[in-house]
Amino acid sequence: xxxxxxxxxxxxxxxxxxxxxxxxxxxxxxxxxxxxxxxxxxxxxxxxxxxxxxxxxxxxxxxxxxxxxxxxxxxxxxxxxxxxxxxxxxxxxxxxxxxxxxxxxxxxxxxxxxxxxxxxxxxxxxxxxxxxxxxxxxxxxxxxxxxxxxxxxxxxxxxxxxxxxxxxxxxxxxxxxxxxxxxxxxxxxxxxxxxxxxxxxxxxxxxxxxxxxxxxxxxxxxxxxxxxxxxxxxxxxxxxxxxxxxxxxxxxxxxxxxxxxxxxxxxxxxxxxxxxxxxx
Amino acid sequence: xxxxxxxxxxxxxxxxxxxxxxxxxxxxxxxxxxxxxxxxxxxxxxxxxxxxxxxxxxxxxxxxxxxxxxxxxxxxxxxxxxxxxxxxxxxxxxxxxxxxxxxxxxxxxxxxxxxxxxxxxxxxxxxxxxxxxxxxxxxxxxxxxxxxxxxxxxxxxxxxxxxxxxxxxxxxxxxxxxxxxxxxxxxxxxxxxxxxxxxxxxxxxxxxxxxxxxxxxxxxxxxxxxxxxxxxxxxxxxxxxxxxxxxxxxxxxxxxxxxxxxxxxxxxxxxxxxxxxxxx
Numbered sequence: 034x035x036x037x038x039x040x041x042x043x044x045x046x047x048x049x050x051x052x053x054x055x056x057x058x059x060x061x062x063x064x065x066x067x068x069x070x071x072x073x074x075x076x077x078x079x080x081x082x083x084x085x086x087x088x089x090x091x092x093x094x095x096x097x098x099x100x101x102x103x104x105x106x107x108x109x110x111x112x113x114x115x116x117x118x119x120x121x122x123x124x125x126x127x128x129x130x131x132x133x134x135x136x137x138x139x140x141x142x143x144x145x146x147x148x149x150x151x152x153x154x155x156x157x158x159x160x161x162x163x164x165x166x167x168x169x170x171x172x173x174x175x176x177x178x179x180x181x182x183x184x185x186x187x188x189x190x191x192x193x194x195x196x197x198x199x200x201x202x203x204x205x206x207x208x209x210x211x212x213x214x215x216x217x218x219x220x221x222x223x224x225x226x227x228x229x230x231x232x233x234x235x236x237x238x239x240x241x242x243x244x245x246x247x248x249x250x251x252x253x254x255x256x257x258x259x260x261x262x263x264x265x266x267x268x269x270x271x272x273x274x275x276x277x278x279x280x281x282x283x284x285x286x287x288x289x290x291x292x293x294x295x296x297x298x299x300x301x302x303x304x305x306x307x308x309x310x311x312x313x
Numbered sequence: 314x315x316x317x318x319x320x321x322x323x324x325x326x327x328x329x330x331x332x333x334x335x336x337x338x339x340x341x342x343x344x345x346x347x348x349x350x351x352x353x354x355x356x357x358x359x360x361x362x363x364x365x366x367x368x369x370x371x372x373x374x375x376x377x378x379x380x381x382x383x384x385x386x387x388x389x390x391x392x393x394x395x396x397x398x399x400x401x402x403x404x405x406x407x408x409x410x411x412x413x414x415x416x417x418x419x420x421x422x423x424x425x426x427x428x429x430x431x432x433x434x435x436x437x438x439x440x441x442x443x444x445x446x447x448x449x450x451x452x453x454x455x456x457x458x459x460x461x462x463x464x465x466x467x468x469x470x471x472x473x474x475x476x477x478x479x480x481x482x483x484x485x486x487x488x489x490x491x492x493x494x495x496x497x498x499x500x501x502x503x504x505x506x507x508x509x510x511x512x513x514x515x516x517x518x519x520x521x522x523x524x525x526x527x528x529x530x531x532x533x534x535x536x537x538x539x540x541x542x543x544x545x546x547x548x549x550x551x552x553x554x555x556x557x558x559x560x561x562x563x564x565x566x567x568x569x570x571x572x573x574x575x576x577x578x579x580x581x582x583x584x585x586x587x588x589x590x591x592x593x
Contacts, residue, residue, distance in 0.1 A: 135487045139522055172452050173499050178524070207415045211526035219453050219525060241521050242419055244458070245499060246491035 034109045036116060044117070048184035049222075049232035055109060056165070056227035060288040063100045065167045065226070068129060068250055071098060077307055078271050083199040087136035090200065090253075091129040093271040093298065101129070102294040104165070104252065108282040110229065111256065114161045118258040121279030125149070125160050125257035126272065129167075131250055132175045137243030139175075139197070141204040144183075145255065146234035147191050148203050153273045154264035158187070160257035164230040167250040174249035175240045176221040177230065180213045184233035205237060213237060256280070270306035314389045316396060324397070328464035329502075329512035335389060336445070336507035340568040343380045345447045345506070348409060348530055351378060357587055358551050363479040367416035370480065370533075371409040373551040373578065381409070382574040384445070384532065388562040390509065391536065394441045398538040401559030405429070405440050405537035406552065409447075411530060412455045417523030419455075419477070421484040424463075425535065426514035427471050428483050433553045434544035438467070440537035444510040447530040454529035455520045456501040457510065460493045464513035485517060493517060536560070550586035 036050070044050050071091055072079060078092040095105035104110075105124055114122055131137060145162055149155040170176045183189075191203035222230055232238070234255070243249055257263075262277040283292050298306070316330070324330050351371055352359060358372040375385035384390075385404055394402055411417060425442055429435040450456045463469075471483035502510055512518070514535070523529055537543075542557040563572050578586070 134491070139524060142524065172501065173458065173521075175521075178453065207526065211414070214526045221452065239524050241453075241455075241524050244419060244422065244519050244521050246487065246494045 034113055036113050041117070044231070044233070047181040048236035049179055049181070049230055051222040051224070052229045053224040054227050055229040056288065058226060061167055061226045063288065064104060064252070065250065067098055067100050068167065071129065072131065076302065077269075078302065080200055082133075082136050082138050085136045087133040088131040089138065089198070090131065093127050093274075094129055095124065095127045096298040097296055099294065099296060100288070101127070101252070102296055103283060103287045103292060105254070106280055106283045106294065107287060108285055110163055110165070111280050111282050114163070114231070114256045117161070118159055121259045122161070122256040123259055123262065123277045123279060124274055125155070125255040125263070126274065128253045129250060130253045132240065132243045132248070134174070134243060134246045134248050137175050137249060138199070139242050140240045141194060141197060141202060142210045142237055142239040143191065143202050143204050144189060144235050144237055147188050149234065149263065149273070150188060151203065152265070152267050155257065155261060156264070157261050158234045159261040160234050160255045162232045162234055162236075163254050163256065164232070165252040166224065166226050166228045167252060168248050169225050170223050170228070170249055171247070172221070172223060173245040174247045175243035176223055176249070177251075178219050178221045178239050178241070179232060180210070180217045180237045181220055182217040183213045183237035184235040187235060189237070210237070266310040269308060271302055314393055316393050321397070324511070324513070327461040328516035329459055329461070329510060331502040331504070332509045333504040334507050335509040336568065338506060341447055341506045343568065344384060344532070345530065347378055347380050348447065351409065352411065356582065357549075358582065360480055362416050362418050365416045367413040368411040369418065369478070370411065373407050373554075374409055375404065375407045376578040377576055379574065379576060380568070381407070381532070382576055383563060383567045383572060385534070386560055386563045386574065387567060388565055390443055390445070391560050391562050394443070394511070394536045397441070398439055401539045402441070402536040403539055403542065403557045403559060404554055405435075405535040405543070406554065408533045409530060410533045412520065412523045412528070414454070414523060414526045414528050417455050417529060418479070419522050420520045421474060421477060421482060422490050422517055422519040423471065423482050423484050424469060424515050424517055427468050429514065429543065429553070430468060431483065432545070432547050435537065435541060436544070437541050438514045439541040440514050440535045442512045442514055442516075443534050443536065444512070445532040446504065446506050446508045447532060448528050449505050450503050450508070450529055451527070452501070452503060453525040454527045455523035456503055456529070457518055457520050457531075458499050458501045459512060460490070460497045460517045461500055462497040463493045463517035464515040466493075467515060469517070490517070546590040549588060551582055
């Protein structure tokens with residue numbers, strides 16, 4: 034997959050690109066089928082919703098789950114990002130966000146790069162967010178909402194919200210959001226399983242609760258330019274990875290055929306990956 | 314306004330009718346302008362959101378606010394309901410639901426008639442819900458969601474949810490909702506301020522949180538057939554009214570011109586309207 038000149042201009046202008054059905058239903062099925070047993074595990078990588086057993090997010094499955102390890106190396110996802118950054122990328126973060134039927138809670142308005150800069154000392158916003166739909170996303174199951182153009186403002190000041198949901202987040206205040214929306218509006222790309230959104234790490238985004246009977250499971254990952262790797266290991270490694278080796282892509286049919294991939298955390302997460310390790 | 318044969322058939326089949334822009338922007342403006350001072354009052358009729366000062370719902374404004382007293386007697390709203398029930402109606406409940414920007418919380422899946430039957434001993438589901446949009450309703454500010462056809466099941470068993478939000482509600486379990494949605498889908502009518510939805514008191518509905526910077530203030534009222542009046546006064550009168558006098562409509566231009574209307578609670582809610590009064 035190569036981005037066109039118009040797509041590159043659109044990404045620069047709006048901060049995101051949407052590719053409906055970039056993957057087929059057959060490619061998504063083994064991933065979706067794997068989720069229940071991942072979510073059933075009681076390991077630190079599963080963060081559950083406040084007041085419910087539903088998983089809000091699962092971290093680092095690409096290190097212990099075979100189908101997700103292949104997805105993490107998919108050329109249709111990785112190559113356009115490498116082309117945009119003009120250098121190889123590594124996996125900074127890998128999540129499977131649940132937003133489960135009935136229980137999926139909100140994510141307040143935020144930018145991802147704010148956290149990476151403040152907590153991880155990532156030098157520049159040269160890490161790309163990618164959302165891959167394992168389920169159909171519709172208006173009722175809590176689609177990602179973006180404020181187009183908001184990435185142009187760089188890092189916006191934010192407050193650490195430790196109470197609204199089960200996952201701490203640097204969230205942006207209401208007056209700022211109102212001003213940004215007045216200028217850029219809100220968009221919420223919707224589409225079948227296999228659709229993909231690429232979005233700038235400074236793009237302001239949120240998602241509503243899911244009251245519908247339809248799960249909205251997204252793989253949500255961040256590909257960071259290798260030269261832009263994080264400088265501080267304040268967060269556990271399963272949240273902010275410390276292996277900066279460039280991703281080596283598998284062939285385009287990797288979700289449908291067998292390929293050998295390493296699964297280093299298959300037998301459990303190493304003790305040192307569960308702890309902060311603040312650099313000297 | 315007279316309903317057509319097709320509209321009556323559609324109401325019977327789907328349980329709701331949507332009238333985009335039934336009222337003009339000019340007709341809605343005095344109502345919307347009145348809301349801030351109503352919400353600012355600290356009186357029992359204002360129920361606030363959990364953990365916020367935003368008003369979730371205001372009760373009985375038609376008894377102490379001039380523009381809302383006129384709306385409560387509007388022929389464009391009242392006459393089709395009288396025609397459908399074949400008898401006069403009285404105001405069973407009158408609310409201004411906030412669903413305010415950023416703070417508006419969810420309403421879980423429920424039927425209204427369940428509460429009226431259980432708490433108020435209303436004999437039959439012969440009370441019509443009406444939602445009137447004071448703000449534009451879009452996909453981002455928590456539109457009402459309906460499961461078409463779900464009214465055909467009558468009263469569905471429900472559990473009293475006292476914890477999720479600040480307002481207690483008889484909510485329907487997830488398995489039942491999933492089955493109903495599989496059959497009927499979900500719809501969420503959207504449109505400009507002045508739009509109106511009529512829906513059956515057994516129609517299952519819900520609404521998501523409002524993370525957008527746009528308020529979604531709805532007038533939400535229930536017109537009950539006079540012969541079907543409630544039999545028990547277990548809830549305070551400002552929530553479930555005890556005056557069964559038929560609504561006498563004002564002329565069609567009543568929102569734009571002056572008409573005299575009674576405002577019996579203008580100087581405060583009478584003590585006896587704040588208390589339950591269980592009939593012998």
